[in-house]
Amino acid sequence: MKKLGMLTIFLISPLFLSACWDSYELEERANILGLAVDLGDMNEIDEIPKVTHIEGETPASVEDTIYKVTAQIAVPGKIKLGPEGGTGEGSEKTAWVLETYGHTMKDALANMQQQLAEKLYLGHLQIIVVSEDIAKQGIIDISDYLRRDIEVRRTAWMIISEGDAHSILKVAPPIETVPALYLAETLNNAVRFGKLPEEYLGKFWINLSDIGVDAILPIVKPINNDRIFVSGLSYFKEEKMAGTMLPLEIGAYLAMIGEAKGGYSFMVSLDDAVYILNSQKRSSVIQVDLQNGTPTAAIDIHIDSELDEEINDGRLDEKKIKEIEKEANAFLEKDVLLNLIKRLQDDQSDILGIGARIRAEYSDYWKREVKTTEQWKKIYKEMNIKVNIHTQIRRTGMEWD
Amino acid sequence: MKPNNAVTPVQLAVTIISTIIGVSILGIPNFVTEKVGTAAPLSSVLGVLMGGFGILAITLLGRRFPKQTLIGYNQEILGKKIGNFFSIIVILFFLTLMGVETRHFAEVIVGSLLPNTPISIAIFFMIFLCASVSFLSVSTFVYIHFFYLPFIIIPLLIILLPSIQNVTYYHLLPITGHDVSIRMLFSGGMNVTQAVSNFMVIAMLIPFMKNPQKCVKSGLWGYAIGSLFFIITITIALAVFGAEEMKHLLWPTLGLGKMVRIPGDVLSRVDAILLIAWIFAVFTTLFSYYFLYVRGVAELMRSSRYRLIAFLGFPFVFMVASLPQDIYEVYYYVLEVTLVGLIITIIYPVLLFILSIIRRQRGITE
Structure with missing residues (x-):
């Protein structure tokens, strides 16, 4: 009996020595701080990398949609965040901005992962910029991935850009070394000062799902390549953007x-x-x-x-x-x-x-x-x-x- | 059965609270809301009341037979053979329940916290932990519950209270739901009953109380407080998310944690704290099941080799936990097993109690 007990302990003990399966050092993670989603232009690119699919095997509705996903990435310890106080030359100087294409959100992010040494990590995602064109087409498709992903916080912001979404992510404010954090801070403070409704991702999804309620999202545009201007609020009809209101009307x-x-x-x-x-x-x-x-x-x-x-x-x-x-x-x-x-x-x-x-x-x-x-x-x-x-x-x- | 370290009424109540709050608190708002929509709070109150019969019967039986455990008065009321047969069924049920709930737990851990950890490891360690403490004495058992309770309740409140800021009133109206039949109302409530009626372990504790006559009151208090947490969680989750969004959320309580902003921005990711608290809650719940198994089998075999018994139950629980293939099957098993469980945890004690009155049986008092 005693021997059996000892044997059991020996057999079990290796399990305790496995260490952590899920350990990812901070430096091995590519923290996505901001994502921008545009509609891709087929003329602009020659082909979409075949990372998750084979051509002709997916339905035409998916095959014909092309998203251009831009991500602002920070890899702690690997990317030099630049000297304190940027120069207004665009966020490429201070953080890494990557662009890829895909038929869906996951497809695009899988393409992006294929190009990176570090593992993409969405837990620190602060802001998701969606172009007006996508918002007018319907926003459910790009929401699904974000909803499913366990890392995405519901306190992140989703915003609509006037014009190209990626130009918002390229904004680099001179006073903050991580541009996406500054963008998120702009919006959070706008809420604190009573200038924006508290409509972050979680609330947006709730309004999108509710029967008899339509959702709203802030609209922004870049100014001078170093800050953003909250130029209004877009209102939705079901999952499609139906119109915009002016800043004073946000107050109303x-x-x-x-x-x-x-x-x-x-x-x-x-x-x-x-x-x-x-x-x-x-x-x-x-x-x-x-x-x-x-x-x-x-x-x-x-x-x-x-x-x-x-x-x-x-x-x-x-x-x-x-x-x-x-x-x-x-x-x-x-x-x-x-x-x-x-x-x-x-x-x-x-x-x-x-x-x-x-x-x-x-x-x-x-x-x-x-x-x-x-x-x-x-x-x-x-x-x-x-x-x-x-x-x-x-x-x-x-x-x- | 000589009580060396008596269980106090407060400890009994605490054991019930921490047993009730378990795996299911993460997902329960979804199940109820999917059935009855905005009537979920009403439905869960009904569910808790239905479960109340179970706790009442168990504690009244405990008062009637103050020197015996469930196994003991089973024999007394039903006769030795039939009594033992039912005891075995109860024990087997709790082992199976432990299996599916461990799997449910591991599914959350792998799905939301540790995606690369093999699921069998998450299962293994939870059962191992329960098994390795389940042979300890009754007083240690209640102390463990007593110790963990604040770590379960405080984080839960840290999530629930600030969530009140996000409440929208029209998510809660009409309180009788849109087109919900009485049958649906009860069927939704039944989901809550399934989640809160796992308190049977106290039948193994009552004989160890200094004054078993007090068990009814403290049992009801424990049950009321424990299930109040369920009602509050369901109500707040519904008020925040609304019935429609809730259908999209696998674990709404975790969703609350991902949405809540603590005033002052002290903590930015509260969901991690919730998950840790929830692991404690799962442990105390599964620990109760396993304790019932160990004590029950020991009494049936008239043995006190708790260690051996704890060791032998391990493979069975592990096997049950490994059965489901995907998350949908996990939920299928959880719902089926707990539905059968209602017969064992509520109807069975009630019948037993009625039978003991009819047969005018009473345990030896003093």
């Missing part, structure tokens, strides 16, 4: 969904005088209702703001403030909110989730009258959405006049 959208932290400023004109108000705090209530079998929605918005600047006006007082508030309400309601809602309805993009709210609160109605998303889009297009906005100026700054 944020106010409608009641994102608490205000961030946008807007101009109000009274006669010759111009006042710039900065929204400080926003809150909203979206109420859906069913009246005689037709759904309606009412959005009640409260904005606390501060007067930041006045031009061409002599003196501010309580009475003037009330007038400015009134004018601000009229401006925001007529010129901004109603326009935006009209456009959303015309494009059948329900980014406020009115459909989901009705489905949640009046599920009988949904079951009886709506049934499908297509039907909902038709109803949504025609439905009556009221907006009620109350702007209040709380403070006017350090100048007392």
